Amino acid sequence: MNSTKERLKERVKELTCLHEVSSIIVNADYDMLETSLEAIVKCLQRAWQFNEETEVLLTHEAYRITTRGYRSDMTCLRSDIKVFNKKEGFIEVGYPSGKYGLSDFLAEEQTLLDNVSLAVGNLFERKQIRDRETEIKRQMMRTDRLHILGEITAGIAHELNTPLANILGFAELLKDSLTDKAAISDLEKIMENAIFSREIVKKLMFFACEIPQEMKKIELNPLVDNVLNLLQPSINNKNIQLKKSFSHDNILIKADTVQLTQVFFNLIMNAIYYSPQGGQITVDINQRPGIIQIKIMDEGEGIDSKNEDKIFEPFFTTKPLGEGSGLGLSVVHGIVSGHKGTITHEPNSPRGTIFTIDFPKP
Template sequence: MNSTEAILKERIKELTCLHEVNSIIVNSDYDQLHLSLEAIAYCLKKAWQFNTYAEVEIKSASYYVKTKGFNPSMVTIKSDIKVFNNADGHILVGYPTNKYAKSDFLEEEVALLNNVSLVVSNLMERKQIKDSEEKVKRQIERTDRLHILGEITAGIAHELNTPLANILGFTELLKERFSDREAARDLQKIVDNTIFSREIVKKLMFFACEMPQEMDVIQLNPIVDNVLELLRPSFKAKNLRLSKSFGVQKVHLKADTVQLTQVLFNLIMNAVYYSPIEGEINVHIEEEGKNVQIHISDEGPGIDSEIGEKIFEPFFTTKTIGEGSGLGLSVVHGIISSHKGSISHRQNHPKGTVFTVNFPKL
């Protein structure tokens, strides 16, 4: 390619490509980024000297697109995609090895590829920033919502405690005055239901962090072992396998033993409930910086992304009617928050859910 006209045509193609790539990026939908990358790949293909044979591959940690004829055996030039100075992928432009060699790529084409990689890298950075901002926003909204719910439930709990105590006290007095067995049986039903209602109130107070705590320095591993021993019959009933691993033999926390036991019992019992017969439950403890992490995973159906933000709210449950009050995870969240800890969940692979509890270690 020696003529001035041919050189000029190539420069026009390269400048046109850069303009089109910038236009694609400006109009990108961050939720449909693979479509933008695909458009960039075909735009690059047109800019090469032998564009009939040129093929393009764009690969990152989250995306992979290529033009129709691309294959790994081609002779290629490469430019890295870097996101916040970390390698995240690459862009390759290639020719068939039976027709072209490395020397057939122009210096200007190498420069063009580097420029396109730079703008694609900037696009990926903006995508990460947007995702991080949305995640923080969701966390703040969820925290605010749970805080408001905590204040409301604390008020409800305090208001209900007195009338429930009166119902229970006067019913017990009536039982002493009735000799009729049928009447006594009916009164006992009132007592039982009042006690059940009082337990719900107690759980609401746990969620609202209104329950008094007895904080002591405790060892975590023996408490986990005790809970697993308590749940042994539940494991046996569904023929579940237990995989237990304590990365640290002696983990000390400042916690309320009863409340910590309730957290572990609820989370592991949930894993048992949602696990399929002959499934596996994994309980893993490890140190992560200044925290102690407890991971509890199952092989159940998992948590739908649409309800992932709701599972810690009071009275929200996916269990069938009569099998759950919807207070278990809200109580767990309240207890963990009162211990200056945090709880999160993610998908288990290939199926199921992993709950991770973080407690500050001593």
């Protein structure tokens, strides 16, 4: 390329490409990023000296976009895509290897490719920042919602405690004075339902952290073993394989024994309920620097993506009517938060759910 006119033509193509790429990135829809990346690849294809034979590959951890004629054996220029200084992909622009060599590329074309790769890396950085902001906002909204629900349920629980105690007390007195068996049977049903309602109120108070905590250092391993022994009949009924792992023989945690037992009981009971016949449940307790991490894994159907944000909300349940109050996981969340811990969930592989609890070490 010798003439001034030809050189000027190539510079115009390069500047046009940069302008178009910048416009694409400014107007990019982060939820449809592949469309923007495809447009960037097309811009690069037009910007090269022999554009009719130019092919482009853009690859990232989540994307792989090529022009129609791209082949892996082409003679190519390459530039890495870096996101927060970490290589996460690259862009290649190439010619057919039998017809062209590296000397056929212009020095300015490598500069152009580097600039486009930098711009694409910035696009991925902005997407990550947007996604993090969205996640933080979602978590804050959920925390606010749970806080409001906690205040409401605490008030309801306090209001219900007194009438329920009265119902049970007067029912006991009335039962002692009756002789009719049918009437006594009906009265016992009233008492059973009142006791059931009282347990719901207790769970509400757990959720609202209204039950006083008796915090002390306790050994975690025997507590977990006791819960598993209580649930052994349910485990045997479904022929579930139980895998238990403790990183240390003596793991100490500062907690309320009753509330921590409730946490393990609810999570393992849920794992049993959703596990298939002959499935496996894993309970893993790991002591790490600064934290005690608990993982409870099952091989059930897993949590539907549309329910991921709801499972810790009170009264939400996927169990059939009459099989769950929807308070189990909300109680667990309340207790864990009250112990300054965190609880998260993620899919198990190949199927199922993993609940992870992190408690601070005493």
